Amino acid sequence: MEKLKPKLFSVMESYNGQQFIKDVTAGIIVAIIALPLSIALAIASGVSPERGLYTAIIAGFLVSFFGGSRVQIGGPTAAFVVIVYGIIQTHGFDGLVIATIMAGIILIAMGFLRFGSLIKFIPYTITTGFTGGIAVGIVAGQIKEFLGLDMGAVPSGFIEKIKIYSESLHTIDLSALLIGAISLGILIFWPKITDKIPGSLIAIIVSVLLVKSLNLQIDTIGSVYGEISASLPSFHIPEADFKTILQLIQPAFTIAILAGIESLLSCVVSDGMIGGKHRSNMELIGQGIGNVFSGLFGGIPATGAIARTAANVKNGGRTPIAGIIHAITLLLILLVLMPLAALIPLSVLAAVLMMVAYNMSGWRQFVELLKTSPKSDIIVLVATFLLTVFFDLVIAIEVGVVLSSFLFMKRMSEVTEVNGWKYVEDLTDEDYINDIENIKYKKVPQNAMVYEISGPMFFAAAHKFIDITVEGKVKKNVLIIRMRSVPSMDVTALRSIQKIHKTCKKQGITLLFAHVQNQPMSVMKKAGFDQLIGLNNFLPHTDDALARAEQLKCS
Known part of the structure; x- marks a missing residue:
């Protein structure tokens, strides 16, 4: 310190x-x-x-x-x-x-x-x-x-x-x-x-x-x-x-x-x-x-x-x-x-x-930002400048910070993605052995659905993962959510996950989590969600979750 x-x-x-x-x-x-x-x-x-x-x-x-x-x-x-x-x-x-x-x-x-x-x-x-x-x-x-x-x-x-x-x-x-x-x-x-x-x-x-x-x-x-x-x-x-x-x-x-x-x-x-x-x-x-x-x-x-x-x-x-x-x-x-x-x-x-x-004044930097920055940054730059000139610095900084925060959250929500893995009947490609973390080479059981969330899970991106579906043409009884690429989550995202759990429970589907990082796990533990799901349904790696789905195939 x-x-x-x-x-x-x-x-x-x-x-x-x-x-x-x-x-x-x-x-x-x-x-x-x-x-x-x-x-x-x-x-x-x-x-x-x-x-x-x-x-x-x-x-x-x-x-x-x-x-x-x-x-x-x-x-x-x-x-x-x-x-x-x-x-x-x-x-x-x-x-x-x-x-x-x-x-x-x-x-x-x-x-x-x-x-x-x-x-x-x-x-x-x-x-x-x-x-x-x-x-x-x-x-x-x-x-x-x-x-x-x-x-x-x-x-x-x-x-x-x-x-x-x-x-x-x-x-x-x-x-x-x-x-x-x-x-x-x-x-x-x-x-x-x-x-x-x-x-x-x-x-x-x-x-x-x-x-x-x-x-x-x-x-x-x-x-x-x-x-x-x-x-x-x-x-x-x-x-x-x-x-x-x-x-x-x-x-x-x-x-x-x-x-x-x-x-x-x-x-x-x-x-x-x-x-x-x-x-x-x-x-x-x-x-x-x-x-x-x-x-x-x-x-x-x-x-x-x-x-x-x-x-x-x-x-x-x-x-x-x-x-x-x-x-x-x-x-x-x-x-x-x-x-x-x-x-x-x-x-x-x-x-x-x-x-x-x-x-x-930094007018050269100002002009350079106007030429090279994304539209969201230009909006913040020009708004802060005009508010400082025509109103005062307090309003300019307040509006600038709030505007920057909203635009940043918008960009972060665009980065966050939810992707579903497709069922694969059989894979013998040698790349599967050489790159065990490659999504393309994961063998997903017929009874399971796998969704991978990438990016921060927070309120601005909640609408993306709340739409995770538990319906399919083939009868499924396992839903795996892979969170290896989720560095953080907030309480709004947790509520979305809780809603998914309720839907799964109604349809008799077992919800599994794979590779949950420390910060998201601490949020879940603080809310008691880990006990609600069951600690045995939190798996350290995706392969462990897929193996557990195989075990639940006939249950």
């Missing part, structure tokens, strides 16, 4: 100075990458800029300290933008804090209950669908700042956003659009020059210089949000009554599930990069602790950031020390350089987030 021990405690047993230097270098580089992203994500989520840094510092430190990955970098991510914005619109910032703390508690509970391995049961079509939907939502949320539109607050609904944008297009600020377009160009082409310095930092520096040198009158962080706090975050527990908690249970679960999925996906990706193995349950606990304290110190929801984690690995980070250094570096930036953030144009941050949305 997986250990509930933070990776930090394990790696420190063999830590050395050479790795420390690599971790420090990687941590500082990741902090530089995280700085503009944290500010941009906070603003896009509807909170003040410094709260993004609070999240990256507090959650980033605690996720690295308590998490189950060697290289995970925790902090605010684009996946939460649409959710957080919606919660603030409905419940205010205190509501978001309560939901974040509740989500952290849920994640901790999930870790202790060892739910980490269950995340793998979320289909790839669902994660691809809602990731693409979130990306569309992020881009839609940045159009106001990118174009410099003169309008009120951006609504949370996608259709409402598009409507108000179309009504405000005549207010486009060409200066803001110019700065945004230049920034977007830098973000696209800078990585082709070098990946040592993040393009977002270059875009911010260039845009600030252009705005100052050309004296452009466009919205900046300072003009919209006023003076930026450079102080340490303060501890605050918001007041919450039972009614408020009930209202926030669903948003809290959404945050927890998304944080769990994204953080564990990030762990899987980083494992592949370093050849390691994360501890999924400990990672959930670390994510939970990070979110609880992020909320208590005025931050927003956090999870493992795939892009920052990958940057950490590429720059030599191999232990949680790199994530801790990343958090400490951001803390120093907050205390010393945060007032300079007031100079950053909002259109630049909009461009940064649009690029983040593009990178996270």
